[in-house]
Amino acid sequence: MSISFNEIPGISKLFTDYLYSFDKVRELYAFDYRSESGFESCIEEKKRNYIKEALFTRDEVADVLRDQNINFDVSSKTFENIELLRKENTFAVLTGQQVGMLSGNCYTILKALCAVKLSDELGSMFPSYNFVPVFWMEDEDHDFLEINHINIFNRTNELKKISYFEKGEQKDKYTKPVSIIKSDEFINDFIDSLANELQPTDFTSNIISIVRKHYIEGSLLKDSFAGFMNSILKNQGLIFCDPSDRKIKNFFSYIFSKEIASYPTACEEVVKTSADIENEYELQIKPRALNMFYIHNDQRYVVEPKEDELLGLRNLKIRFHRDELIERLKSEPEKFSSNVVLRPILQDYVLPTVAYIGGPSEVSYFAQLKGVYKHFNVTMPVIFPRVSVTFIESKVKNFFERYSVSFTDMINLSDVAKKILSDIDNTDIEKIFTTYRDEFRSLNFEFIEKLEPIDRNLTQNFKNRAEKFDDTFDQMQAKFINSMMKQNESVTNKLNNIRNNLFPGDKLQERTINILYFLNKYNLDTIDFIFEKLNLFDFNHQLIDLSLKTVDSR
Structure with a gap:
């Protein structure tokens, strides 16, 4: 069963038009997600221009992904998919999300499952090509308060927020990228709180063991995130990509260099499109003159134009000439990171992406980016709406x-x-x-x-x-x-x-509850049940009846 998004409050008009009146917004996107021909056109264009101007090869991308995923407790199927990326007839079905505690809200898991399922579907549609699911870990955001907690229903069926703070202290503002945050001794308090709040079931002990396996003192939160995701997704073959890795940052240098050299062109492209649609739709992106950050002393700062054609870091007195910043990019690529405008460009520049699985907000912000893709000569992928689900319990x-x-x-x-x-x-x-x-x-x-x-x-x-x-x-x-x-x-x-x-x-x-609530209650194989029930091509909000699942206590 499914419900039209038109009946659900709080959904943007642009997203509902994308689903139900696509002709109204067709010009804002490169390809039609509803048709096989849309995917076919994207594949052909990606074949023509992927790594055309790149300073790297497919093999180098595969090597980096292999080295990254060794740390993420992945299955052999993931490594098989990474090897497929070396072939010119292999393309990526991409999704991504901020690196949240224990995967964050349920929609993170839904995104991952959709990427796997769409890869399978495209493989059936186009048997002469390979399609592999990739999860882009957005681990350079510094909005720690957005990702440091989970919500579950506790033993008395009340909504309970369980938070983790470094050193057990809450700050009003964080500027440190999540990619460099390690769990300290207070991670054990977080896990103990989770264990005390979860409803006791036959599966609780195993669930908590999995959490303790990945969230340990001294581990990077991004590694814990990927390891935990793989523990519950098991043999889905999902490839994780960590964009904070210095090796992959080297691949980004062309895009960052062009952004520095040509600013504010990318910003102007977004502004131009925004002006065309702002009377009809709520805008998701507010671009900056430069759509990038610089990491200084482990803190992330906006790069912005300053006096005398210099560039500087917001709230600091540090200044750079444009050429100097480009030179720093060559020697210290790990110090540069993107904002919401450049992130999709980097993803689809480095990977042979033919589809991006996105939620309502992402589908909406891609509407402002078509001109930016053209500016960087990167193929905009098919923007495929992720499955949206409410789980119905008995x-x-x-x-x-x-x-x-x-x-x-x-x-x-x-x-x-x-x-x-x-x-x-x-x-x-x-x-x-x-x-x-x-x-x-x-x-x-x-x-x-x-x-x-x-x-x-x-x-x-x-x-x-x-x-x-x-x-x-x-x-x-x-x-x-x-x-x-x-x-x-x-x-x-x-x-x-x-x-x-x-x-x-x-x-x-799906936007509030963590998947552990359901796995604790119905067992880890609930993931397989959900995967089977997801209907990729029902673009309404779906209801999945968990009472139909047979609980296996083994």
Whole structure:
């Protein structure tokens, strides 16, 4: 089952037009993701210009990826896919995400599974080519507070945020790239908190063991991220790419050099496209004159134009001539990193990408980048919307069935509450008791009239008993009303619990909950179940019924 994104609040108009009215936005993208011919055209163009102006070869890219993935606990299938990249008929299906704790929110796992599944689909469509899934680890962001925590439902089914802080201290601002952050002794407190909050199941011990295996004191968070992902994805053959690696930064030098030499051209391309669409759509990207950062003393700083045609680092007094910065790029490539404008260009310059799996925001920001791709002479890939999913548990399914409500009903909590409670309250207790009391009193009066001539004393005794019984009506009515109120409170609590399961923090489940909640409850093979149920070509929001999964406790 699936739900149109038009029924889900908070989804950008550009994304819904991309899904349901593609002709409106066709000119903003290079290829049509809905058709086989769109992929075919992208493949042909990529064949013509991949590494055409590059200072590296396919073999060198494969060598770097091999060396990186040795550290990530990958399967043999991953190394087989890396070897395929050496061949000219091999292309990449790419996705990526910030390096979050324990993979971050569920959509990270969905992206990875979509990349694997689309690679398989394209292999069937185009049997003369190879397609391999690649996960680009966005590990140079410095938004540590965005990635240092996970959310799960705890033992009392409450939404619980579990955070990790270096040295156990929270800062207001972080400028250190995630790529150089190592776990310290406080990582054990994080894992202990997770173990204490997870609902105890037959699988909890194994889940926590996997976490402890990868998140250990002294390990880089990026290595822990990739290792953990591979532990739960098992033999999917996903290739991880770490863009902070000095060797791969060498491959980026052409793009960074051109950005420095030609600025603000890339910025102007984004501004030009933005001006064309800003009246219709909300813009995702605000470009800078230079779309790059420089890492100084382990902190990441924006590179920006300064006085006298010099370049400098924001908030510092350091200055460079343009040529000097290009020379530094040659000697210290690891000190340069991209922002959101250049990141896709770097990805698709280094890799033979034919498709990028992106969520709603990513699909939207690619709409502003077509001119930037042309500026750098890099093929813009097919932008393929990732599968979007809410997982339906048994308790949710049972609630839906009992109260005749649906996923879309649950979007508006107040409306669904009124619907459910009105169905329960359709019995008017006060009216029932009033009618019954009136009928009882009328019938009692008739009895007394007929019985009194026979025996006045017995009739008085009957009358006294009848009056006592009459007095119980108010008591019983109050008890029934109280019972109804308790039932409503119980239903309201259940409703809030179900709403919180589907929209934790008023967001889609996939954007809040970590996959460990589900793996702990339903076992690691839940990944295989999800992979099987994902429908790549249903571009609505999908509902996957976890009650259909057989839990294997082995």
